Amino acid sequence: MSYASIGKRLLGLAAIGLLTAGLSGPAFAQKTIKIGNVEPLSGPSASVGVQGKQAREMAVEEINKNGGIKSLGGAKLELVYADSKSDPTVGVTETERLINTEKVQLMTGCWNSAVTYPATQVAERYGVPFVVPVAVRDTITERGFKYVFRIAAKDSWWVRDQFRFLKDMQDETGVKLKTMALVFENGDWGTGFAEKWRALAKKDGYELVLDEPYPSTASDLTPVVTKLKAANPDIVMLVSNAADAILITNTMAEMKVKPKVTVASGGGHADPKFLENAGKNALYLFDEVEWNTDVNKPGAKETNAAFKAKYGYDLTGESVDAYVAMYVIADALERAASTDPEKVRAALAATKLSTGPAMICSYDSIEFDESGQNKNAGIVIVQVADVNGQLDRVTVWPKNARRAGYTPVFPANK
Amino acid sequence: MTAVIQAVINGIMMGAMYGLTALGLTLIFGVMKVVNFAHGSLLMVGMFAAYWLIKLTGIHPYLSLLVVPPLLFFFGYYMQNLLIKPVFRAEQQVREPLTVIIVTTGVWYVLDNLALMLFGAEYRTVKTSITGTSFSMGDFIVSIPKLSGFVVSVATAVGLWLFMVKTRTGKALQATSLDREAANLMGIDQYRIYNLAFGIGTAIAGIAGCVIMPFYYVYPSVGVVFDIRAFIIVVLGGLGSIHGAMLGGVIIGLIESVFSQFMPSTWTEAIIYAVFLVILFVKPSGFFGKKQDW
Incomplete structure (x- = not known):
């Protein structure tokens, strides 16, 4: 068979495909509501992007x-994905x-603060409601936007x-820590954290001995760890995307850098792949998260299972934030009984969600303040510990949420 | 001062491995005058091959050096023979066949996305007996996987150089690199030489994959991390030059490691490019490049 005739056949097939797609769309399908979703599905943050995608899917x-x-005649939700590659420019183009x-009615995403910041701006311009599960940079909700x-x-x-x-x-242990090192990825997220760390460190009287941004895609973080070793801080504060969290933890072990306390900020450190890949090198690391598998909320265990x-x-x-975001959207659509962006926006703004599957989150109700920020969002700190020979993330702070019977290892290294 | 010496040690070790990632690129360019944009992807293929081999069989990571490079040699050999050669033939009269560059870019996209489809976007590391091991020399710590990588890199460069100057095939490669028409007239089969060059270049990417795997992670677009550096190194060292690539690699490694002791490490990237620009102005042919390469 010649190439030309294969080509013709393929063309024919494609035409049939297009025809059937065109026919089946409006004629037979139930009404669907399209939700656009920009996530890092490839590149260094891909694994967290994929986790968010799967949580949304579920x-x-x-x-x-x-x-x-139900108020829209049983309309189905449909997720439309786009890959941001963690690149703000790509994120903006894909949102457009x-x-x-794709004519999506709502938007969600984008995990990276650096991508979410401009992407929400695009959505605001078009008047499309944008629900951000994670992307924590303050300014995302501090621009007077109505749809975010x-x-x-x-x-x-x-x-x-x-x-x-x-x-x-x-206070609890009587240990005194004095010096602090800040090590963070140089994106919007890391630099945003670092700015606030500096102010708080000054206020709480810690001496800053290192203030080090690094590129997330670095092929080697030994230079950063060498600096950390020379600075010899009591506390290391970390913000890392996915892959670099592993690299920095393993390199610290290799270079025998043992700060008394290491505090991470979720993100790469919260990724299940992190423990799998860093293993024992991550022992006694503190990480900050919004949710942990041992959280004491009805349904949490079942949903996780x-x-x-x-x-x-x-x-x-x-991923819980991503999961919850879908229920927040469904709840708003239900109350709006319309896909008109104005009405959906108004319904989102009036959200007061305190029942249903979304309540696996660590707090009791989801409400947005005027800026569009969830007022009640809560945070816990976990410690990586060896529980019966298995590495586990154990909730240690706030004290009333601490897993029963666990004494935090503080400091982790003498 | 301790930190600076530590940084120098690390910079040289990493630099040699950067040089190794650039070696295949410079060889293929030297012989074929083709910029192989798929080089990073071939490195990724090498890393995945090493990953699966170590993961599934549990062999010592450096035993993968016996398996992965030969596999990649055939991979590269036949890739050139089946994909690139036809294009090359069509552009026989052109000095620098641009279409081939487009083909290699296509290969890059296909390989990266194939890996994404097969293995998913997640990054993977292997736990081996040497992962995270190091030894102390006084105040300094030397990482064993990186030291081994350094040794393998230097050995590969020396081996390649010996092959190029001592063997008949190596001389044929050089002759083709100097003037392909003349080499053709002397009875050297140009396309066989291209297959070989591509095969060897890919095998070296495989070697690089094996030595990087014990301390780094692999994911489908990992090639990009090393790729851009490899291009800079190749130009820095002189297109087609083996010792140029190694020297270029070590220079990049040292800049990255030592400069970041005095400034935020995000700045070293800018410095690498600044040095690169200066070299392009002062000596456009790179350290060891000939003025008129072809």
Whole structure:
């Protein structure tokens, strides 16, 4: 067979495909509501992007199985994905495409603060409601935008709680920590954290001995760790994306850098792949998350079990945010009884969600303040510990949420 | 001062491995006058091959050096023979066949996305007996996987150089690199030489994959991390020059490691490019490049 005739056949097939797609669309399908979703699905943050994608998928499947949006005649939710590659420029183009070409009614994403910041701006311009599960940079909800809503706590709260934790633990154990090193990825997220760390460190009287941004895609982090070794701090504060979290932890072990306390900020450190790849090198690391598998909320265990059975790993704080975001969207659509962006926006702004599957989150109700920030978002600190020969993330702070019977190892190294 | 010496040690070790990633690129360019944009992807293929081999059989990571490079040699050999050669033939009269560059870019995209489809986007590391091991020399710590990588890199460069100057095939490669028409007239089969060059270049990417795997992670677009550096190194050292690539690699490694002791490490990237620009102005042919390469 010649190439030309294969080509013709393929063309014929494609034409048939197009025809059937065109016919089946409006004629037979139930009404669907398209939700655009920009995530890092390839590149260094791909694994967290994929986790967010799977959490959303599970929530949407559940919502659709339970009858979709009832006030809209059982309309189904449909997720339309685009890959940001963690690149702000790509994120913006993809958001434009989803809104203009795919005609999505709502947007969600984008995990990276650096991508979410401009992407939300695009959505605001078009008047498309944008629900941000995670991407914690403060300014995302501080631009007076009307269409942007965020589920996760913003970074000033994260940073505030890291310092509260350090203070509480020092009071509890009587250990005094003096010097501090800041090591963070040089994106919007890391630099945003670092800015606030500096102010709080000054206020709480820690001496900063190192202030080091690094590129997430570095092929080698030994230079950074060498600096850390020379600075010899009591406390190391970390913000890392996915892959670099592993590299930095393993390199610290290799170079025998043993700070008394290491506090991470979720993200790469909260990724289940992190423990798998860093193993014992991560022992006694503190990490800050919004949710942990041992959280004491009805349904949390079951949802996590269902998720693990489906995808083979535990939910993380960030995937819970993504999961919850879908229920927040469904709830708003239900109350709006319309897909008109104005009405959906108004319904989102009036959200007061305190029942249903979304309540696996660590707090009791989801409400947005005027800026679109979830007022109640809460944070816990976990410690990586060896529980019966298995590395586990154990909730240690706030003290009333601490896993029963666990004494935090503080400091981790003498 | 301790930190600086530590940084120098680390910079030289990493630099030699950067040089190794650039070696295949410079060889293929030297012989074929083709910029192989798929080089990073071939490195990724090498890393995945090493990953699966170590993961599934549990062999010592450096035993993968006996398996992965030969596999990649055939991979590269036949890739050139089946994909690139036809294009090359069509562009016989052109000095620098641009279409081939487009083909290699296509290969890059296909390989990266194939890996994404097969293995998913997640990054993977192997736990081996040497991962995370190091020894102390006084105040300094030397990472064993990186030291081994350094040794293998230097050995590969020396081996390649010996092959190029001592063997008949190596001389044929050199002759083709100097003037392919003349080499053709002397009875050297140009396309066989290209197959060989591509095969060897890919095998070296395989060697690089094996030595990087014990301390780094692999994911489908990992090639990009090393790729851009490899291009700079190749130009820095002189297109087609083996010792140029190694020297270029070590210089990049040292800049990255030592300069970041005095400034935020995000700045070293800018410095690498600044040095690169200066070299392009002062000596456009690189350290060891000939003025008129072809």
